[in-house]
Amino acid sequence: MLELSILGFLHEEPLHGYDLKTRIQGLSGHIRPVSDGALYPAITRLVKAGLVEQRTEPGKSAAPRRILSLTEAGHGELRARLRDPKDAEITDGQRFFTLLAFLRHLPDPAEQAAVLRRRKAFLDTPASFFYRDGKPVTAEEAPDLFRQGMLRIARATGTEEKKWLTEAIEALEASAREASALEAGRG
Numbered sequence: 001m002l003e004l005s006i007l008g009f010l011h012e013e014p015l016h017g018y019d020l021k022t023r024i025q026g027l028s029g030h031i032r033p034v035s036d037g038a039l040y041p042a043i044t045r046l047v048k049a050g051l052v053e054q055r056t057e058p059g060k061s062a063a064p065r066r067i068l069s070l071t072e073a074g075h076g077e078l079r080a081r082l083r084d085p086k087d088a089e090i091t092d093g094q095r096f097f098t099l100l101a102f103l104r105h106l107p108d109p110a111e112q113a114a115v116l117r118r119r120k121a122f123l124d125t126p127a128s129f130f131y132r133d134g135k136p137v138t139a140e141e142a143p144d145l146f147r148q149g150m151l152r153i154a155r156a157t158g159t160e161e162k163k164w165l166t167e168a169i170e171a172l173e174a175s176a177r178e179a180s181a182l183e184a185g186r187g
Helices: 002-012 017-028 036-048 072-083 087-091 093-105 109-124 145-186
Strands: 052-057 065-070
Touching: 002 017, 002 036, 002 052, 002 065, 002 072, 002 093, 017 036, 017 065, 017 093, 036 052, 065 072, 072 093, 072 109, 087 093, 087 109, 093 109, 109 145
Parallel strands: none
Antiparallel strands: 052 065
16 A cells, blocks of 8 residues: 555655655554655665656755656556555555545546445445354444444444445446546537
């Protein structure tokens, strides 16, 4: 998810490494802090792959600063990752939020809707943090107050997320239909 965050933020504008780190930290929060030991090797990998380029600009009051920006290949890689996310990027809540933060950079509403449909299908599958006899345990069946709390909070969050996903998918599909009708009218 670190590489997706780098590509996503650099798609929006060129950034200095420190600014990039600050934005990634804001997105991932305290859950997955970003260390220099993870960020700069990831940037180096993306530079070597031809997805990110670096240039040096004079510093405002100090040493020169390296500014990072996406190459054309980097823009293409971002779109490819958004178009076809890994299963873990759909099923893991924090990874999905990172994907969601940049999904607007995928220009086709039908492709955006397809990603959201994958998340909704995952959420529509009965699941739990706990299982008994191979079946998900509900909040009402949980043996203690704390597990009941976990399951109730997850259910409420999931219910609201599914509601939003349904609304977003409908809006994106309507937008895709409008674009298709406009294109057909031109042809």
